[in-house]
Amino acid sequence: METATTAQTAHDRRHMARALELADYGRFSADPNPRVGCVLVRDGREVAAGLHWQAGAAHAEVNALAAAGVAARGATAYVTLEPCSHHGRTPPCVAELIRAGVARVVIAMQDPNPRVCGGGIAALRDAGVEVITGVLEEAARALNPGFVQRMEHGRPWVRVKLAASLDGRTAMASGESKWITGPAARRDVQLWRARAGAILTGSGTVVADDPRLTVRLKPGELAAQAGFPDLPQIHDLPPRQPLRVILDARLRTPPGAQILQTGTVWILTGPEMAQTPAADALRGRGAEVRPVPLADTGAEGGLDLAAVLQELGRAEINELHVESGPGLAGALARGGWVDEWLIYQAPLLLGSNARPLVEWPLARMDERAELEIIESRWVGDTLRLRAHPRS
Known part of the structure; x- marks a missing residue:
């Protein structure tokens, strides 16, 4: 059996x-499914390619096979994630490849979904298809951090976005913070919101900033x-609004808040509230008020953040984008829940x-928390930093 260490x-x-x-x-569209691509190569030449556009639509392998037609016979399929071997929203891709x-079939990474995990690889090999795994696996995992995290740990990938001055401040003492960053940075934030399954904030931010x-x-x-x-497929996609989630143990969210006027909003609160x-008044404005356990200690709003993240994992949220004040950001950091920091540092002092x-x-x-900077780039006049906690 050929392995990834051979001459090829x-x-x-490359493929x-x-x-x-x-x-x-x-x-921006595949969620809650993973982002997957497939390339079919025959005699060293790409004959077709496909990707998975959105949940419920054809998977990457099926799109590539449809584009290839008879040219798929005898070809090599390069797939970024192990082909599925079960009936989900769509039929199994393994059967289509066979x-x-x-x-x-060359596979970047095994599917962490327990319903697949190795089953697709085994089915292909049982059918006499040569299978190689682990090609560019690290890049494949980085492409789907939330899906991998949810399948392996039952919770989303938590990305905390903060806008700060050069002296590390996010708002004036009065709470005034509009605007720390410029238009280019605010437009860049749209990309991070759009890729997330949900956006999380605290009731304090809703009350203060609306x-x-x-x-x-x-x-x-x-x-x-x-x-x-x-x-053209991108322009055919329907606009998608992430779920908005407010942590609000005391139900301070005003029924007239702007966040309630568009899309789906969850308000997570204590069981009694x-x-x-x-709660009924907020439900009357279209919000879904959900009870979660209270924390033993004073986390944001008194809610159990582990329970919050497990609830979002059950709702198939892969990436959780957090835009909040320092209270919720600090609570997530103290609990060890932050997987990635996204910090926009503007050229000003507060x-x-x-x-x-x-x-x-x-x-x-x-006691300090050490971070590893994985990316730094300028967005207009603002420096955008991405960092992971050091293990």
Whole structure:
């Protein structure tokens, strides 16, 4: 059996890189499914390609096979995720690959979904198809951090977005914060909102800022800003608004809040508050008021953040985009729930009386939280930093 260490590795990596590029075009639409791309290669030449556009639609392999027709027979399929072997929203892709006569399948990563996990690979090999795995696996995992996290740990990938001054302040002492960053940075935030399954905030932010937390760009505009090619399938996609989630143990969200005027909104509160007239008033405005357990200690609003994240995992939220004040950001950080920091640092100073980036009182240097910067780039006059906690 050929492995990824043979002489064909460079050839396989090149075609898998193309499949990963295709998969990324589903960044704003495939959710809650993973982003997947497929390339069919015969005699060293790409004969067809496909990707998964949205849940309920054909998978990447099926789209590529349809485009290839008879040219798929004897070809190699490069797939960024193990082909599915079960009936979900669509029939299994493994059966389609076998039926089409594909001779070889190169897979970037095994599917972490327990319903698939190794089953697709085994079915292909049982049918006499040569299978190679692990080609550009790290890149494939990075393409779907939320899907992998949800399947392996039952909760979303938590990305906390903050806008700060050079001195690490997010708002004046009065709470005034509009606007710290410029138009280019605010437009860039739209890309991160659009790729998320849900946007999380606290009731304090809703009361103080009255945000909408919506995606304001159409699919074609998002694709153009992300640098994708102008594909007709993108323009055919319906606009998608992520679920908005408010942590509000005391139900302080005003029934007239702007966030309640568009799309689906969950308000997570304590079990007792979920049965009050205040909860009924919010339900009357279209919000879904859901009870979650209270925390033993004073987390944001007193809610159990582990229970919140498990609830969102059950709702098939892959990536959770957090836009909040320093209280919720600090609570998530203290609990070890932040997987990625997305910080926009603007060229201004707000002074020592302004509000901090996170509320996280630390007394000693050995308590510090160390981060690894994985990306830094300029967005207009604002420096955008992405960082992961060091393990």
